[in-house]
Amino acid sequence: MSTDKDLNETPEQEEERKEETAAETAEAPEEAPAQAPEDTEPKAEKRSRKEEKKAARKKDEEKIASLENDVAVLNDKYLRVCAEYDNFRRRSQKEKDGLYGDVKADTVQKFLPVYDNLERALRQGTEDEAYRKGVEMIMSQFEATLEKLGVSAIECLGEKFDPALHNAVMHVDDEEKGENEIVEVFQKGFKLGDKVIRFAMVKVAN
Numbered sequence: 735m736s737t738d739k740d741l742n743e744t745p746e747q748e749e750e751r752k753e754e755t756a757a758e759t760a761e762a763p764e765e766a767p768a769q770a771p772e773d774t775e776p777k778a779e780k781r782s783r784k785e786e787k788k789a790a791r792k793k794d795e796e797k798i799a800s801l802e803n804d805v806a807v808l809n810d811k812y813l814r815v816c817a818e819y820d821n822f823r824r825r826s827q828k829e830k831d832g833l834y835g836d837v838k839a840d841t842v843q844k845f846l847p848v849y850d851n852l853e854r855a856l857r858q859g860t861e862d863e864a865y866r867k868g869v870e871m872i873m874s875q876f877e878a879t880l881e882k883l884g885v886s887a888i889e890c891l892g893e894k895f896d897p898a899l900h901n902a903v904m905h906v907d908d909e910e911k912g913e914n915e916i917v918e919v920f921q922k923g924f925k926l927g928d929k930v931i932r933f934a935m936v937k938v939a940n
Contacts, residue, residue: 846931853922855869885925885931886924888900888930893916895915899923900923900935903920903935903937904918907940911939911940914939914940915939916936916938917937917938918936919935919936922934
């Protein structure tokens with residue numbers, strides 16, 4: 735809408751006003767075109783965050799390596815404990831078996847004088863065949879019992895003297911016999927497996 739001032743303008747004034755308006759429009763700065771928002775984060779800050787991530791990753795790797803080392807140490811301890819327990823179990827079983835063998839050998843040894851007496855009785859001549867037959871049966875039963883217990887007599891006559899099995903109580907020179915040959919047995923020896931219960935008392939030639 736035109737104001738009263740516009741209505742009272744002369745043609746010259748109106749022309750002058752238009753020129754001023756045009757000049758003002760021409761002098762007004764043009765609106766700058768829209769630009770994409772710039773990355774305002776400093777490069778130094780970006781680099782710092784990257785280094786932090788790298789340090790955190792390195793820390794995690796070190797932690798994993800430490801845990802793996804702990805697992806290896808614990809596994810080694812576990813294997814050692816298992817090996818020690820297995821050795822203890824075997825040693826205990828061996829001691830138990832050895833103790834049983836020692837007790838059995840000691841028990842058998844206490845019955846050997848009975849065996850010696852039966853053997854002497856059989857060497858004695860007698861006209862009572864029933865008596866002799868009875869002693870022979872007792873001796874057979876005794877020997878069978880010893881065999882069941884794993885006890886065996888030590889070989890002597892004709893064998894070469896062995897200090898691990900025999901006890902030489904006499905020596906004799908005999909050209910017909912070999913060196914250190916056993917020619918007589920005074921008392922029979924016995925062993926339980928490889929363990930000697932009683933050494934054989936023998937006479938050795940040469």
